[in-house]
Amino acid sequence: MNLVLAHRVDAVLFDVDDTLIDYLAARRRGIVDFVAELGVSVDEAVMYAEWLRLEELYYDRFLAGELDWIGQRRARLRDLLRWLGAAEPADDAESDHWFARIWAGCARAIELYPDVEPCLTRLADGSVSTGVVTNNVPQMTIVKLAAAGLDQRFPVVISVSDEIRGKPDPRIFLAGCAALGVPPERTMYVGDRLGTDAVGARDAGMIGVWLDRTNGAGRSGSGPVELPPGVIRIGSLGEL
Numbered sequence: 520m521n522l523v524l525a526h527r528v529d530a531v532l533f534d535v536d537d538t539l540i541d542y543l544a545a546r547r548r549g550i551v552d553f554v555a556e557l558g559v560s561v562d563e564a565v566m567y568a569e570w571l572r573l574e575e576l577y578y579d580r581f582l583a584g585e586l587d588w589i590g591q592r593r594a595r596l597r598d599l600l601r602w603l604g605a606a607e608p609a610d611d612a613e614s615d616h617w618f619a620r621i622w623a624g625c626a627r628a629i630e631l632y633p634d635v636e637p638c639l640t641r642l643a644d645g646s647v648s649t650g651v652v653t654n655n656v657p658q659m660t661i662v663k664l665a666a667a668g669l670d671q672r673f674p675v676v677i678s679v680s681d682e683i684r685g686k687p688d689p690r691i692f693l694a695g696c697a698a699l700g701v702p703p704e705r706t707m708y709v710g711d712r713l714g715t716d717a718v719g720a721r722d723a724g725m726i727g728v729w730l731d732r733t734n735g736a737g738r739s740g741s742g743p744v745e746l747p748p749g750v751i752r753i754g755s756l757g758e759l
């Protein structure tokens with residue numbers, strides 16, 4: 520907390536998934552409903568863990584430029600269906616159609632965390648600029664923010680694109696600061712991923728804040744994590 524008080528903060532940039540929206544719950548709904556429609560019987564928690572593992576694997580490859588965005592979706596779905604022992608789509612068009620069903624179920628389930636609105640209201644009262652910097656592609660960012668009722672809320676929204684590489688590349692964080700017109704050292708970045716978000720922001724010269732909603736349990740229940748120097752940990756946006 521001393522670190523926060525030692526800094527003048529003129530702007531706060533937020534991550535989106537699992538920081539503003541409960542994306543863990545939403546995408547679980549989407550994939551669980553899809554697998555149920557396939558008629559496959561599987562342990563829901565084990566299947567969801569595999570789905571998250573595949574997402575991490577292939578989305579990271581997309582962010583690294585090894586796969587395009589649609590390619591990482593097809594690969595994730597193909598691998599999950601093989602893991603389930605289920606029939607695979609006949610072609611790319613069918614794969615995209617199936618993924619669209621998964622995504623539709625996910626989008627319907629998107630909800631804001633309850634601490635978001637009070638936090639944004641409080642920041643607005645303090646004349647602090649706000650925005651989002653996300654590793655989503657623009658079309659997904661727009662849909663997610665709209666589903667959460669936040670589409671008119673942020674003057675600055677930075678997504679990954681052909682020109683902007685994803686976090687933890689410092690340039691995406693700095694693009695957010697530049698768009699707000701606030702120097703990085705006076706800009707706080709808040710995200711649920713310690714390395715990608717908080718350490719990445721710190722390394723870009725910002726105030727990196729790790730939103731640890733697991734209350735020290737770790738994202739996969741792996742237990743307490745040692746906090747890197749220069750990073751602030753909060754348990755909810757109410758602490759911001």
Ligand SMILES: [Mg+2]
Nearest residue numbers: 534536537711
């Ligand atoms: Mg996140």
